[in-house]
Amino acid sequence: MHRITGPYRGYFVAAYTVKAKGGFVGYGKACVTRPSAAWRVKGAAGVASSLYPNELQALVAAEHKVRLEIDQLPPSWEPFTAPDQLVDSTR
Numbered sequence: 001m002h003r004i005t006g007p008y009r010g011y012f013v014a015a016y017t018v019k020a021k022g023g024f025v026g027y028g029k030a031c032v033t034r035p036s037a038a039w040r041v042k043g044a045a046g047v048a049s050s051l052y053p054n055e056l057q058a059l060v061a062a063e064h065k066v067r068l069e070i071d072q073l074p075p076s077w078e079p080f081t082a083p084d085q086l087v088d089s090t091r
Contacts, residue, residue, distance in 0.1 A: 001055040002038035008067055010076030014038040015062040017055045024055045026062030030070045 002016035015028035016038040026049035028038075035041040047069060049061035 001059050003059060003063070004035060004038055005063065006034070007076075009070050009073075011070045011073070013063050013066045013070075014041045015059050015066065017058045017062075020051055023051045023053045024058040025049055025051055026058035026060075028062035028066040030066050030073065032076050 002014075004012055004014045006012035011030040011032060012034045013028060014031055014035050014037075015026055017024045017026050027047070028049075029041050029046045031041050047062060047065040049058050049065060052058040052061060
């Protein structure tokens with residue numbers, strides 16, 4: 001199972017689950033741009049959940065941990081601006 005959500009504070013949350021002995025583990029990353037696939041991203045923060053009995057719980061736990069990491073990062077304006085289009089009007 002995988003899911004990409006956001007933006008949350010300017011970051012996209014990419015999360016996926018992996019079957020493990022006794023349940024599922026969720027993995028997630030914070031991304032500046034929307035990734036095409038949750039499992040092949042280079043993100044600003046990567047996390048892993050604990051072991052959960054089902055995929056949805058593991059996925060939600062990983063997403064929650066990513067959002068906690070994003071709360072520690074500076075806001076990203078990348079998803080909201082076109083490249084090189086942010087103008088400094090104070091110059």
